[in-house]
Amino acid sequence: MDIIRKIFEAIVWLGFFATVFFGYYYYLKFRNSEKMLLIEKGTDISEVYKKRETHFPWFILGYTILGCALGFAIGITIFLFLQQTKVDPYNNILPFLSLSLMFLFGAIGLIVGNSIERKKRQ
The missing domain is CATH 1.20.5 (Single alpha-helices involved in coiled-coils or other helix-helix interfaces)
Structure with a gap:
């Protein structure tokens, strides 16, 4: 086998x-x-085949990563706080808290980065 x-x-x-x-x-x-x-x-x-000038969206990428990191940090902070207070009903959702906050703040960072990028182009 x-x-x-x-x-x-x-x-x-x-x-x-x-x-x-x-x-x-x-x-x-x-x-x-x-x-x-x-x-x-x-x-x-x-x-x-001439080379076109490309513009990489650094503001969008940067603010998205910053938002994800901020959401992850806030989620971990809330997770640790609720674990110290020994709140039992929330123990099932605590592992998903940091992930959902990371996605939420990442989306907010994406929107902010997109608006800054649009203002910069104009």
Whole structure:
């Protein structure tokens, strides 16, 4: 049984790497054929493939991470406070408290970061 499991794991890993390899291979093949078709049509490919200026939303990412960290810290603080007071009815929901507060404050951070990013663009 153990040897069958090891063979199965080897086949799974081989399939994973084959998928990644062939995916990249066909991506390069498609891109090359697309360039060749554009050259045959007489299109200037430097305009098609010129680098565009990208803008990464640092404010959105930063405020989302900050909100998640703040929500997690508040959740842990409430969790520890309620554990010290030995409140029994809340013991079932205490593990989910920090996670839900983390999502709540993360969403608030996402909204704040998005509004700051929008003001910065204008």
